[in-house]
Amino acid sequence: MKLTDVRDHLGDCHRCALSESRTTLVFGAGNPKADIVLVGEAPGAKEDSDGVPFVGAAGKLLDSMLARISLDRSGIYIANVLKCRPPSNRDPKPDEIETCVPFLFDQLDAIQPRVVGTLGNFSTRVLLGTREGITALRGQVFNVRGWTVLPMYHPAAALHNGSLRPEIERDFLRLQEFANPDRSSA
Numbered sequence: 001m002k003l004t005d006v007r008d009h010l011g012d013c014h015r016c017a018l019s020e021s022r023t024t025l026v027f028g029a030g031n032p033k034a035d036i037v038l039v040g041e042a043p044g045a046k047e048d049s050d051g052v053p054f055v056g057a058a059g060k061l062l063d064s065m066l067a068r069i070s071l072d073r074s075g076i077y078i079a080n081v082l083k084c085r086p087p088s089n090r091d092p093k094p095d096e097i098e099t100c101v102p103f104l105f106d107q108l109d110a111i112q113p114r115v116v117g118t119l120g121n122f123s124t125r126v127l128l129g130t131r132e133g134i135t136a137l138r139g140q141v142f143n144v145r146g147w148t149v150l151p152m153y154h155p156a157a158a159l160h161n162g163s164l165r166p167e168i169e170r171d172f173l174r175l176q177e178f179a180n181p182d183r184s185s186a
């Protein structure tokens with residue numbers, strides 16, 4: 001299935017209750033043939049209004065992290081576990097994740113990236129099928145369906161705790177290393 005087919009299949013989705021409160025369904029954005037896919041949690045307020053993932057304060061930080069490894073959004077793909085904003089940015093509920101996450105896997109199957117960076121607890125747990133938290137899993141490398149999966153801190157974590165910023169920078173350097181092993185060893 002191509003990425004456009006996944007989007008068509010999702011349609012004007014009302015498969016879970018979040019459809020009632022969302023403004024815009026945020027499917028994902030970027031290069032459909034990307035080597036790197038980043039997976040976040042769910043749209044926030046600005047994403048919900050703009051229809052684009054990671055456009056708020058965390059998105060600005062994401063852009064600066066990408067720039068540090070000589071990338072921008074045109075070279076990667078960004079998606080979320082949930083395509084619709086949970087009210088007041090509450091945590092996703094298990095039934096919402098269960099309903100929405102097949103579309104994330106369809107997106108990944110369509111893109112076939114080399115590396116998937118899971119940003120924070122929810123996407124890490126979904127991709128790895130675990131209940132472990134990001135702090136325990138970060139720094140490890142996993143293989144899921146042939147994709148290299150790297151658990152990473154969510155950029156928003158640095159907005160709440162500035163001391164995490166160097167750790168997040170390290171996560172992005174590892175992402176570059178695994179996405180482009182030839183260049184990083186040159």
Ligand code: SF4
Nearest residue numbers: 013016019083084100
């Ligand atoms: S969160 Fe996912 S399953 Fe729920 S309405 Fe939005 S697109 Fe559909």
